[in-house]
Amino acid sequence: MAGSGFHRVKIHLTDGEELEIEVDESLSLLENLLRNGVLIDNLCGGRGLCGKCVVKIISGKTSPMTDQEKRWRKILGSDIRLSCQVRILSDAEIELKGVSRAIEGKILTWGLQEITELKPLTRSKKIRLRKPTLQDQKGDLERLLEAAGTRHYDPLIISELSRSMRKSDFEVYVIQRGEEILDVISAEGNAGRLFGVAVDIGTTTIVGYLYDLETGKNLAIESAYNGQIKFGEDVISRVDYARKSAENLRSLQGAVVNTINEIIEKLSEKARIEKHRIYDVVCAGNTTMLSLLLGNDCYYGSHAPYPPPFTSSVEVKARDLGIKINQRGYVKTVPSISAYVGGDIIADILASKLHKYPGKAALIDLGTNGEIVIKADDLLLSTSCAAGPALEGYGVKDGMRAVKGAIETVVIDEFGKSYYKVIGGGRPRGICGSGIIEAIAWMRIRGIIDGSGKLIEESSEKVVRGPEGLRFVIASAKESATGRDIAITQQDIRKIQLAKAAIYAALLTLSRISRIRLEELEKIFVAGAFGNYLDIFASQVLGMLPDIPREKFSFIGNGSVAGASLILLSRDAAEEAQRISKEVRSIELNTIKDFQEEFIKATHIPHMDKELFKNTLKAIESLR
Amino acid sequence: MAGSGFHRVKIHLTDGEELEIEVDESLSLLENLLRNGVLIDNLCGGRGLCGKCVVKIISGKTSPMTDQEKRWRKILGSDIRLSCQVRILSDAEIELKGVSRAIEGKILTWGLQEITELKPLTRSKKIRLRKPTLQDQKGDLERLLEAAGTRHYDPLIISELSRSMRKSDFEVYVIQRGEEILDVISAEGNAGRLFGVAVDIGTTTIVGYLYDLETGKNLAIESAYNGQIKFGEDVISRVDYARKSAENLRSLQGAVVNTINEIIEKLSEKARIEKHRIYDVVCAGNTTMLSLLLGNDCYYGSHAPYPPPFTSSVEVKARDLGIKINQRGYVKTVPSISAYVGGDIIADILASKLHKYPGKAALIDLGTNGEIVIKADDLLLSTSCAAGPALEGYGVKDGMRAVKGAIETVVIDEFGKSYYKVIGGGRPRGICGSGIIEAIAWMRIRGIIDGSGKLIEESSEKVVRGPEGLRFVIASAKESATGRDIAITQQDIRKIQLAKAAIYAALLTLSRISRIRLEELEKIFVAGAFGNYLDIFASQVLGMLPDIPREKFSFIGNGSVAGASLILLSRDAAEEAQRISKEVRSIELNTIKDFQEEFIKATHIPHMDKELFKNTLKAIESLR
Secondary structure, three states, X not given: OOOOOEEXXXXXXXXXXXXXXXXXXXXXXXXXXXXXXXXXXXXXXXXXXXXXXXXXXXXXXXXXXXXHHHHHHHHHXXXXXXXXXXXXXXXXXXXXXXXXXXXXXXXXXXXXXXXXXXXXXXXXXXXXXOOOXXXXXXXXXXXXXXXXXXXXXXXXXXXXXXXXXXHOOOXXXXXXXXXXXXXXXXXXXOOOOOEEEEEEEOOOEEEEEEEXXXXXXXXXXXXXXXXXXXXXXXXXXXXXXXXHOXXXXXXXXXXXXXXXXXXXXXXXXXXXXXXXXXXXXXXXXXXXXXXHHOOOOOOHHHOOOOOOOOOOOOEEXXXXXXXXXXXXXXXXXOOOOOOXXXXXXXXXXXXXXXXXXOOOEEXXXXXXXXXXXXXXXXXXXXXXXXXXXXXXXXXXXXXXXXXXXXXXXXXXXXXXXXXXXXXXXXXXXEEOHHHHHHHHHHHHHOOOEOOOOOEOHHHOOOEEEEOOEEEEEEEOOOOOOOOOOEEEEHHHHHHHHHHHHHHHHHHHHHHHHOOOOHHHOOEEEEEEOOHHHOOHHHHHHHOOOOOOOHXXXXXXXXXXXXXXXXXXXXHHHHHHHHHHHHHEEEOOHHHOOOHHHHHHHHOOOOOOOHHHXXXXXXXXXXXX | OOOOOEEEEEEEOOOOOEEEEEEEOOOXXXXXXXXXXXXXXXXXXXXXXXXOOEEEEEEOOEOOOOHHHHHHHHHHOOOEEEOOOOOEOOOEEEEEOOOEOOOOOOHHHOOOOOOOOOEOOEEEEEEEOOOOEOOEOOOHHHHHHHHHOOOOEOHHHHHHHHHHHHHOOOEEEEEEEOOEEEEEEEOOOOOOOOEEEEEEEOOOEEEEEEEEOXXXXXXXXXXXXXXXXXXXXXXXXXXXXXXXXXXXXHHHHHHHHHHHHHHHHHHHHHHOOOHHHEEEEEEEXXXXXXXXXXXXXXXXXXXXXXXXXXXXXXXEEHHHHOOOOOOOOEEEEOOOOOOOOOHHHHHHHHHHOHHHOOOOEEEEEEOOEEEEEEEEOOEEEEEEEEOOHHHHOOXXXXXXXXXXXXXXXEEEOOOOOEEEEEOOOOOOOEEOHHHHHHHHHHHHHOOOEOOOOXXXXXXXXXXXXXXXXXXXXXXXXXXXXXXXXXXXXXXXXHHHHHHHHHHHHHHHHHHHHOOOXXXXXXXXXXXXXXXXXXXXXXXXXXXXXXXXXXXXXXXEEOHHHHHHHHHHHEHHHHHHHHHHHHHEEEOOHHHOOOHHHHHHHHOOOOOOOHHHHHHHHHHHHHHO
């Protein structure tokens, strides 16, 4: 059908699904995609500026390469095209490379695609009990235990038991967690449904995923800033605060419990389920977060010789923590490795399968506590570093979480004008972590900041002086939803510099301890709350991710909550997490003498040692 | 030294202890005993009337038998003397037979003498932990579990764990219940002390015994009326009340929990111990009481086919019930047999060792719910009957618990004058169960009531007519502490008649089912809150206990709390209770057609069938 003006294009989406659309050869591929509801990211309005709308042409005739495309090929790979630049001239087959929200919700569950078998610890079983007679006066409890084939039960079931058994004529749903009976429900309607929640307790952000434990289906996702943040932005300041008094410790514990309860409340509202049908909560988090959840200040874990309060998977009744699910249900922690390498890393490894990766590979979890694992041969080495909450939009002047109204992706043109995309559309209210990273990277490309991170006042009219010093305006008061400028301040840039330096220096240090050069890594899994949307190129310009080819990076999204989800949904995964926790060796960066120096060198953008970011610097040049 | 006027007398006390005193041959033995602090019961001021101050002369010369003594010999045995009548004329050896309070406190723990080995489930162990180093960064919890050799712990220990370990330089007391670690206390002073409480949840009265779990020593005893009594005096009315609404059920559960908490509060004050050092509470009680404790109304247990909510030993965290001991401690129920034969009976059997008795024997637990067990050959048959709270002094006009100020023993002379003894001395405030039984028995002996229980107005000037009908005055307003008469009303007598009839009829019916005549019983264990002080003769006159020789009776006191104590103090006893619960067969009296008729015949005093109480009737005659 070449030359007819209309062609059929088969599209491979990023999540492995396929679809077919009809394209008009007189329009750009981007326009055709958007008209067909494939909402591929694009910021610059088709000017070939932002490098977001990337595709790969597998077969078919296309319009010739533009200068913009040639430029981006150097950065994004020699086989890509920009969909805003290319036109399709025959029937074709293409692959989307840029982030697409065509199938919303699915992208967020990356890392979960590998659940082959649903095997939750907590399950529902329909049982018909024999009715009591004068010859069989067995107790209701003993009748139940015999029929269920167990001796373990929560004694709180006794109060409702007799009535539940008779309400449905001795046919009941038994909710059992491992051996323990948690609930007995009369077998009426969908009474036997049961749910679980996987939680990532981040230092800054807490994320919860709600699952139907019978289908394994994710029903809702919610997140909130960790309520502890008002007592201290990083782990150390919270430990110090908790240490001061028993009351302080209780406040911290109460704050995390409250935040989890808020998330559970919102999850159950969103999915329209009853909270008392939730029987299981699996929490991943760093060692301090999990300790505070259980009311331990983790003080000794932050002082040599750094013994953590616990590393195993602790199971505690929801009622004992005040977590508002079914009161006979459980909260379980993901096992951890040490005071510095927590259950979040185990969850990340589980979700990424790093421990089974055949070659040399690394995992970077970008959070307030940045965590790094390197796998070389059979050795798994892990460490963590304090990055601070800035990468999650906290403590940055106009920062916010990656929720509706946040600028999540930004590109800046040669005139200093920003093009951005707002989550949920509409006017921006602030800027989230991924947006901040991209903004600073483009400020560096456009010369608005120099390599030391200093704002250059005369570089652009968007650099203005306010009461707190210089700042760079991304969205003016006229454009924003708040009636105030949305800007990046010099202080914001400093916070991001410290965060990214910590992460890069930790990776570099750990790779040296593992005797691996970064170029040798065949795969780098990137996890974190914003992992899905993180722009690799921007992260490299910033000097946060290492200067290695982009195809080696693999985003696993929030690996921590993904791993917690796997544990929630599969006993096998729970066992695997146990095994992983025995395999990983933990390194304390404070004990490594080169770390401080590497950290200082890494505060530059991208890095003081230009040799480490050769390709990135070349790309920056090419875009100017 | 005969004839010298002073002699040495060796005395065997009822609890097996011995002492020696010097006696003046010019005074009665009773006077000599009292002068030497041996406080043997006596009511009638040495007139040989009450038959309380009984002794047996093993060797030595004595004054000749008086008429009073000859009379009592027919009732109490041909080898007895009344200490108020006999004078000792040479060095002698005697045995006290009457109840003595010489060694106060000890008597109340009857039934516990047989604890041969202290082996509590909960124990304290001092452990020295290896200190963490950079080479050994194990978690505090994992360090503890390894040293204690267990994998089980209450997750609530985590909050205090790290600090407790370091407070005493890694030497700690570990409080372990079976496999589970309940607490970790820094090893300072007597930090490792731990206590337990055995509780009998009676329908009317709740009794608690506090023990030191390391020495097995009983530290305090407390009791209180069951707070549920305001919702219904017997089991059935409480079940009905609970059934009406979930709120009612919660009120009943709350009431028993509150009463237990009050008792625990008083116990720990009395013994000057900290409540949080109590880790274990073992509760005996009938099936309904134990069900209400766990929040189940036991409704189906009171309707055919009478399945109870549970019969096994249920263990529940104190915090889950709101019992105010250490919040990681446990409350455990004694196993039961059926809806009608509860954990109190298992406890009674355990305390009396009835199940091991070589011959034919019976056990009667005199409570609001009367319980009977008969052992014939290898068969243990058990039943229960509703006696009501009158035997415990509840619902009787001037009734009260057996505490300070209660008339606990009474004798009435031929002129209708009462002689009585008040618990703790002083003026009486009311009359407790044992006093009521003796009063009514003596009213029958003195012809103040007839065989049908009717008060005879003209029989004595102490029978007076008040607004609520006739009543018999035991202590006049002038004598009492309240300024009002303490009297037994016609209604009181009716309540006691119903109570005692239920018990006797149940015993008789069960003996028939067992194909045993009452005379064949070699032993009758009598348990109950007032079991220690119950006068056998008075109980036989009343027709509550059967007309068989007094030496066949053996009082075990509150067998229910004694059995619970055994379970608290010994894992072997706990296992034995399990075995007993499998051995006993439960009989539902409602299903036995003769029971109603036997009940009616037994309401007479002593009984409509004079043949059944031949000896008792003869004794009544001889005392007139």
